[in-house]
Amino acid sequence: MSNAAMKPLHFKPLNGVRIVVWSAFAVILLLLPVLARSNFAVTLLCLTGIAAIACMSYNMLLGQAGMLSFGHAVYTGLGAFVAIHAMNKIGGGWPIPMWMIPLVAGFAGLGFGALLGFVTTRKAGTPFSMITLGVGELVFAAALMFPEFFGGEAGINSNRTAGSGWMHGLGLNFGGQIQVYYLIAIYLFLCTAAMYAFTQTPLGRIANAVRDNAERAEFVGYDTRWVRYLIVMASSFFAGIAGGLTAINFEAATADLVHGTRSGGYLLFTFLGGVGFFFGPIIGAVLLIFSLVVLSELTKAWQLYVGIVFLIMVVFAPGGISSLLMLNLRRIKYGEWRKMRWPYAGMVFFGLIALWGFAAIVEMAYQAQVAAGSGSVVTVARIPMDASVLASWLIAAAVLLFGGICFEIWRRKFNKVWGEGEERIAEAIKKAEAAIV
Amino acid sequence: MSTYALELSNVTKSFGKTAIIRGVNLAVNKGERVAVIGPNGAGKSTLFNLISGRFEPTSGSIKLHGNEIIGQRPYEISRRGLARSFQITNIFSRLSVFENLRCAALFSSGQKYSFWKPLSKLTELNDRTEALMASLELKRRRDVPASLLTYSEQRALEVGLTIAGGGDVILLDEPTAGMSHSETDRFVHLIRKVTVGKTLLTVEHDMGVVFGLADRIAVLVYGEVIAFDTPDKVRADAKVKEAYLGAVLDAEGAHA
Amino acid sequence: MEFFTISLLNGVSYGLLLFMLSAGLTLIFSMMGVLNFAHASFYMLGAYFAYQVSEWTNFWVAFVIAPVLVALLGGAFERTVLRKTHKFGHVAELLVTFGLSFVILELVQLVWGRTPVEYKVPAALDGSLFKLFNSTFPTYRAFMMVVAIGMLASLFLVLKKTRIGLVIQAALTHPDTTEALGHNVPRVFAFVFAGGCGLAALAGVIGGNAFITEPGMAQAVGAIIFVVVVVGGMGSLGGALIASLLIGVMQTFAVGLDWSFIGGLQSLGVDVTPETFGYPVWKLKLSQVAPILPYLLLVVMLVVRPKGIMGTRDE
Ligand SMILES: Nc1ncnc2c1ncn2[C@@H]1O[C@H](COP(=O)(O)OP(=O)(O)O)[C@@H](O)[C@H]1O
């Protein structure tokens, strides 16, 4: 299955399909807050929209050009700081409308991309990754060093309702969260369209070629360092826009916006969403906000779970969730999905049992270690477990073992069925090819 | 004054202490087809690597259309009209056949690094790429990722990437290696067709191909060109016979 | 003078510690092409294991056992997880070690909590070795230097004199040929990975109590050793040694100096006031800038000499 996950799939919507997809995207963005109803949900949507731009801009590096950066938050974060200062300037009388702030931040991101990218793109591959980490540390340390610009520990605040003009006259002053949402939605739609269009241009395609084989790209006329540099700048532009939206959304910017943890988050969730498909990072952004806001409320050990899921994905499904989706869509297309239902059901069922055992152990350990003050009992999926009793540990371990073994049995069954289906599909493709003259 | 398409003077290359290319002189006329032959390890691939800028020579001069190209990066040399293929297949593994060929033609088509025009609107380029793909007989594999092609399909694509950019000096490093007889025949026919009017250097082990295709033959042995002449003269050359061809021709004779 | 000597000694001992870390990272990178993002996490594990074992027994037992345990863990990780991603290429390998660093951090917090643990210097090595005017040089610093130099010497001997060392050297330059000669290269890989992790852990054992043993220690040092490896030149042990010492000494000196541009400019007769352009930069003291010096060095190096001090590869 892991092998199959590496094979790129072909997804070429006809023009008509394309119009439908983009219209649907617009309609969904338009209607989401209506469906959301609560304020909290709108807040979540805002965060997700911003994260989606950030993750897609990250994927311009990782998915499109094969550049694994550990320092993407530098561009989103610096964009946010420039945006905050620009917002304060609007408060001080600058005659630009507030909705242009993300664009200002985008160009700031582009500028920082031009400056820092000049250094980071001197190398490709692994050294590039190491350098982005170093430059990220540099920027974070510098952020603490220059409180004049970064505001020190407290950060810098601003006010998004500042300014005047005909939009203010209409009441469009970003006072309410819903207005911010629609600003984010519009930027999200335009950025998504622009980034998608970018993948279909000569530079976008050459980035793929450099990702696959930088050496050969040089022999067909491309200066690969220049390609990397241009891609970093393009990606930083969109990252800057995400930063600008962050500034408007929170009306504040703090130094942790440029911290390596945030960069690591972009990497982690973009990868989980899937770097091989354009829409993968959007899934990643949803997961990112879900983990950050929802999962972290459910459990203190959320980062451990995320880390383990990430490890499992890298080893078994390096294409991320989007590639798993596309693989199953392909099954459906070739009429092979029905046979997978039972193997899937078995895997999910026993997987959940094993997960419960594992979660019980982790939660009890956290309870005993980190949250000892609040007693020794912790509820895992509604079942109370007492960390001070040996029996609960034994039960959890037994459940994990049982679930794990059953899961493995079903996984083998699944692999067999999957492999057979794969053969039949290969057959079908061969036949179709032979029909082309 | 007529300049050579490619002119090497006293080119040497050492890896560490070992001298691999030991003073090569070679002047190739415009439009000429040259076969480079020689035993394994003679330095044929290394010579191509020097000409195409993959390695820098230890000393000597290499001129392309009269311009010195030593010290230039591969992409600069490529932009001056020199294209090469690799002995070990070197393609864009995750891109489809069509995208591979289009990428190889992209820079020379004048698009360079442009990002304001969708690829689908580049009609002339797309048509040219389709035509090249058809002549490589890869049409039915158009949308298959290059890594999933069969060996001989990959070899065809390798050569396709080399000629797609329209370079006028073409270096092919063992283009037919590992192909069956009939595949080789078809392929040589193709190479002949697409290199009309161009300068061609090709490394080749199949003597039938060599004598059929080449205007002149360069024999490289231990990093030196021991003969560079028309096929008939090279065949008759005693030095060549002794060093290399004798054994090969005997072996070929035994096969026939 | 006393400041100079003491700072130099402190700087060298810190530099040697950095080299213990970067040596393992370099060996793994140049042999397997894998950048072990979790390398500093193994350093952290070394410190925590040593703390735990010395709680149960004493420092000297921990000194031996902790690196061995971590090496075993590293080897097990290579065999079970890392090897599986090999076929997906270097990006996947980097990602998997990135994920590992994430998981190790969480596990450490799970077991030992989020606050620093009391991993102390053993009594026998506590105190000062000698006194120079008013400054003292701690005995433990000297011990660190001895251990680091001892490790350096044994690494050199293993690489130059033993059979496995020769195979490693051969595998470094010609991985395919070595396999053809009948050496089990995957097994050599596992050995090197485990060895590198063990070295990192040893650094953790002696660094954890010299500095501080806490969950943030891996991140603090991780970025620095990347800088060391890039500045030294990817894959060069000699370059890594020079860069480690350079960064160690540079940082130690900077921390102790209060120089700033203002001081320098004023002694040149230029008056700098808070209104002067760029005042926030001019007023910074060298001691404040100390944490970013390694990264500035990285940037400068990449601009003037991208292949690093002793590197051979340009890209
Ligand atoms: N990058 C390199 N480093 C060291 N030696 C090399 C390198 N490339 C080629 N060689 C050596 O140069 C010699 C010639 O190789 P090559 O040019 O590939 O020969 P040919 O193509 O004629 O068979 C061989 O002995 C090979 O080992």
Ligand SMILES: [Mg+2]
């Ligand atoms: Mg060769």
